[in-house]
Amino acid sequence: MSKVIMFSGQGRPVIGMGKTIADTTQKTKDIWDCATDLSGIDIRKIAFKGPMPKLIETTNQQVIVTAINLSMFSMLEELKDDTIYLGHSVGEFSALYASGALSLEDTIKAVVYRSQIMHKISCECKAGMYVVKDLSKNELANILSCSEFSEKLDICCDNVNHQVIGGEIKDLKPFCNELRCQGYEVAKLDVSGAWHTKIMSRGCDELYDALKEVTINKPKYSLVMNVSGKEENNPEQIKTLISKHLISTVEWKSSLETCREKGGREFLELGNKKTFNSTCESCFSPFSDWNYKHFNDLKWEV
Structure with a gap:
């Protein structure tokens, strides 16, 4: 062990x-x-x-x-x-x-x-990262691929049950609002950019x-x-x-x-x-x- x-x-x-x-x-x-x-x-x-x-x-x-x-x-x-x-x-x-x-x-x-x-x-750009709770990486990837933001945002972290998504705020906020409308819990991370994107x-x-x-x-x-x-x-x-x-x-x-x-x-x-x-x-x-x-x-x- x-x-x-x-x-x-x-x-x-x-x-x-x-x-x-x-x-x-x-x-x-x-x-x-x-x-x-x-x-x-x-x-x-x-x-x-x-x-x-x-x-x-x-x-x-x-x-x-x-x-x-x-x-x-x-x-x-x-x-x-x-x-x-x-x-x-x-x-x-x-x-x-x-x-x-x-x-x-x-x-x-x-x-x-x-x-x-x-x-x-x-x-150089206003960007950030949000946690999306109770979703697998594949589930979030499927939702993202069906959205208008599929080429603009990236999944930053595969945290098993909580994923992190990042990108420019102008794209990130409306996508996260869509997730909230679908019933998912989303929370902003206290970082100053979009890391791993x-x-x-x-x-x-x-x-x-x-x-x-x-x-x-x-x-x-x-x-x-x-x-x-x-x-x-x-x-x-x-x-x-x-x-x-x-x-x-x-x-x-x-x-x-x-x-x-x-x-x-x-x-x-x-x-x-x-x-x-x-x-x-x-x-x-x-x-x-x-x-x-x-x-x-x-x-x-x-």
């Missing part, structure tokens, strides 16, 4: 996030200091005090999410070699760090490069080039990646997938299924909020040999 460590991404920021963990230990203090120094952003001030528009901005939110994820990881007991790592969207960089593919400094650098590229593109296309090459400034190693531990939904261990392939990540669907359902195939039964989420409990339940409820916990469910001493 393997433990699966899952790192959450952005989209659910709250003022005060990370405050209880940022300087809990010397390790967490070092992580937040490193993220502050390499990003040039006072992430403690923005995370703890806002304002919300600054916290939502992806150049800030991605770095803050990463600092929280890595701080939680640093406080875990030593993990076994058969631990499996994965992260959702920007959370994937935390998984890269945990698996040994990236150093702390290169993890922060990569997140900063990614967030700056995404922010630059997002400033065709809008981000020109950012792929930019990110690939920027990643020349970081060293990607062969992971020491099992790493499952969003774009393929499979285990990856080739550094050049990892670099390619990170770059394609900007326009590709987060294949979270496939990723979780890969973890189970590899023996994953204990699922632990690291991140500001519980976001993966329902996705795990939707994937694994037919089985009785798995369990889910969030970092905040654990007890630790400092």
